[in-house]
Amino acid sequence: MSTVAHKPLLATVMGERQERPPIWIMRQAGRYLPEYRELRAKTNGFLELCYTPELAAEVTLQPLRRFPLDAAILFSDILVIPDALGQSVRFEAGEGPVLEPVTAETIGQLQPERALEHLAPVFETLRRVRAGLAPDKTLIGFCGSPWTVATYMIGGRGSPDQAAARLFALRHPEAFAALMDVLVQTSIDYLVAQFAAGADVVQLFESWALNLDDEAFVSQVIDPNRRIVEGVRARVPNAPIIGFPRGAAGNIAAYVAATGVNAVGLDYATPLAFAAKHVPAGFPVQGNLDPLRLVAGGAQMEDRAHQIIAAFADRPHIFNLGHGIVPETPIAHVERLVELVRNG
Ligand SMILES: Cc1c2[nH]c(c1CCC(=O)O)Cc1[nH]c(c(CCC(=O)O)c1C)Cc1[nH]c(c(CCC(=O)O)c1C)Cc1[nH]c(c(C)c1CCC(=O)O)C2
Numbered sequence: 001m002s003t004v005a006h007k008p009l010l011a012t013v014m015g016e017r018q019e020r021p022p023i024w025i026m027r028q029a030g031r032y033l034p035e036y037r038e039l040r041a042k043t044n045g046f047l048e049l050c051y052t053p054e055l056a057a058e059v060t061l062q063p064l065r066r067f068p069l070d071a072a073i074l075f076s077d078i079l080v081i082p083d084a085l086g087q088s089v090r091f092e093a094g095e096g097p098v099l100e101p102v103t104a105e106t107i108g109q110l111q112p113e114r115a116l117e118h119l120a121p122v123f124e125t126l127r128r129v130r131a132g133l134a135p136d137k138t139l140i141g142f143c144g145s146p147w148t149v150a151t152y153m154i155g156g157r158g159s160p161d162q163a164a165a166r167l168f169a170l171r172h173p174e175a176f177a178a179l180m181d182v183l184v185q186t187s188i189d190y191l192v193a194q195f196a197a198g199a200d201v202v203q204l205f206e207s208w209a210l211n212l213d214d215e216a217f218v219s220q221v222i223d224p225n226r227r228i229v230e231g232v233r234a235r236v237p238n239a240p241i242i243g244f245p246r247g248a249a250g251n252i253a254a255y256v257a258a259t260g261v262n263a264v265g266l267d268y269a270t271p272l273a274f275a276a277k278h279v280p281a282g283f284p285v286q287g288n289l290d291p292l293r294l295v296a297g298g299a300q301m302e303d304r305a306h307q308i309i310a311a312f313a314d315r316p317h318i319f320n321l322g323h324g325i326v327p328e329t330p331i332a333h334v335e336r337l338v339e340l341v342r343n344g
Helices: 008-013 034-041 046-050 053-066 080-084 112-118 120-132 146-155 163-171 173-196 214-235 249-259 272-278 291-296 298-311 331-343
Strands: 071-073 089-092 096-099 138-144 201-206 241-245 263-265 285-289 317-321
Touching: 008 138, 008 201, 008 317, 034 046, 034 053, 046 053, 046 080, 046 089, 053 071, 053 120, 053 331, 080 112, 080 146, 080 173, 096 146, 112 120, 112 173, 120 138, 120 173, 138 146, 138 173, 146 163, 146 173, 146 201, 146 214, 163 173, 163 214, 173 201, 173 214, 201 214, 214 241, 214 249, 241 249, 249 263, 249 272, 272 285, 272 298, 285 291, 285 298, 291 298, 291 331, 298 317, 298 331
Parallel strands: 071 138, 138 201, 201 241, 241 263, 263 285, 285 317
Antiparallel strands: 089 096
16 A cells, blocks of 8 residues: 655645644745756746756756755746747846737637647646655646736736736726636646646746735636636646735735635735734645845844744744745855744
């Protein structure tokens, strides 16, 4: 009889409090690591790296060779979905992603029927990572949530206030609904295939959950995320799902109550006392150290990390940053943080 290895991070997502919080770091594979920069310099572009399973699997595992993290996260990007739908997506050095914006007229030209085949290398990456990962480590897959992906598809790039997409949703409600339908359905298929390829947990990155009034928050964030959770669970019963609605602020309780996610990621601007009060007792949380405290290190990092651990000591808690690690982060600070979370 084979025994299934205990995965502390997966167990925490499923509602089991651990002796010490398991830890992973958003964007843990990336430019703060010299071995990532070295490998990246040998590729022709960021998307090529995402679509080359041998290299993407290697990059996924790099942070786990350095730090005793509890999870690996698939190395890919949320913008492989628009790319798979046939939209032009480029990553310009120093500029971030640049897309050819969709319009009310061109949304009908997206090609959801070709998306999964285009994403086949991602599933191969997951199978390779699974094979190279210790049995007690959790493998996290992910996708961008529909609203966040739509902000890039409509605006053509990142923006401080997502004005282009917010206005589009108000002026072209039917075209916007059609776009969200395509994104919801493609994301369900994509996540189901990630589970089939070995993911233990998936995270929905709703990085632009801010700047929405509460009506738009329901229609643009809560409803699409709930549809994804329901659609995935219809095909993968009890699928473990973390939602990360960055900037949800006062909408956090509604997000938790209505989407059906198992655990909620908190951004670093969410007050600890607010989260403790408004996320129901016993509900798993993830977060939420300011990434700049990890850059600064020392007492600024350590004291706050202890506060976060204490604030969530009475519930299942996954330690993480409140947003992605930044390239300037010293590796020694990451070592110290992981050590502190594991051993105090
Ligand atoms: C909004 C968003 C994107 N991508 C992602 C989000 C949601 C999370 C968040 O809010 O940070 C998610 C993402 N992007 C990447 C991962 C890999 C897994 C991980 O280690 O967490 C994940 C989970 C790799 C990446 N995605 C990107 C890089 C850097 C590209 C490079 O190596 O040149 C990496 C390692 C590029 C990217 N991709 C995106 C932007 C805005 C940029 C440019 C900004 C930047 O460079 O940091 C879109």
